[in-house]
Amino acid sequence: MGAKIIAIGNLKGGTGKSTLAVNLACALGSAAKARAVLVDADSQGTAMEWAARGRLPVAVEAMPFEPEANGDGAWLKALNGLAAQNDFVVVDLPPHLGTSIVLALVAADLFVVPVTPSGADIKATTKAIDLLRQARGVRGNGKPGCLLVPSRVDRRTAAGKEIEAVLHDFGEPVAPAVGQRSAHVDAFTAGEWIGTYAPRTSAHDEIQTLTAIIRRSKA
Template sequence: MSGKIVAVGNLKGGTGKSTVAVNVACALASGGRAKVVLVDADGQGTATDWGAKGRLGVSVRSHPFEEAGGAGSAAWNAAVDELKAGHDFVVVDLPPQLGDATLNALVGANLFVVPVTASGADLKATAKAIDLLRRARALRDDRRPACLLVPSRVDRRTAAGKEIEAVLHDFGEPVAPAIGQRTVHVDAFTAGEWVGAYAPRSVAHDEIEVLAAIVRRVK
């Protein structure tokens, strides 16, 4: 088995990276559809904390970049490669950092999922994330990783929330259907569950399933 690496990141804090990483990982795994492991590469440990109650249905491995250190990229890659061998998907929750460790993670990934909120500051950080993506592609010869921009925490009552898809299309990468700003996402984290277990009949769950269906098709 050689699993697909789905790296979830952006260079801005609080865009919903961990929320998307955890929920997409769980959706991919739900109903026994795939063998999935979630790698928490962020020293803040959000995904690790989320999984600590043992209610996620996927295992969370803590492999923070910080610990990997200077020579650590090779060690980090080795750990992820080992997980790839035993799973259909390795979903990586990246820290909000620019740098060699993130570049290194992208070079090995099949797909870079980038949650973006509708704020101006976020769009600037997203431009930098896409620069990093293109640097990763330049180090390969197959136009990988693919990219998926995900409008995140979207509030359609705001002007920026109404326009986010149009703005994201200008980056020249595929844009996924939006993930709305919904309180069940906050409550599911508190419960240590993904939204499909916490609120299976919610719009929030439907939105995650739509996103997971796109991620599932990654080559």
């Protein structure tokens, strides 16, 4: 049986997408007997840069999505190859490129959408959900599932206090929030995931909670 493929993305940068992708892959891969791989499909290469020190507990594969080079299905073939060898494949999608989201959702079991408490992010999320529903229409089996993740949330602001209520209006499941925490920035600098860099902190607890939800999801 192949892996659960988890695509992480939105149509706007700055949502904490790579932070979620790296930490979720590491959390999933740190469980006993679980095999996980992180696919960096973003040409900016944030996940690859994170992994450059060799301190992450999972493999990271550079598979940047380039539409002109993937018309023959090579990208999907490579993704399915990784899925055959792992229990979880986490894909860090590029922002701004709707075609990459559609392609990934053809294969994905779950679409994780990080959303910060900003009007621009909400607008981008509307478009991302439209792409999700297009993919579901093509597949005809209700897949992929979806999980909206309030990301980089500052509860001191009005928008931070209301983000869950706003996201529920999309009609998709909403995860507990991941806060705006300096530990994630510092973990990137150290080349470590939050479970190694700052275990048993609030930042780690939030990632563990999100990981548990993803593990239990039937998608």
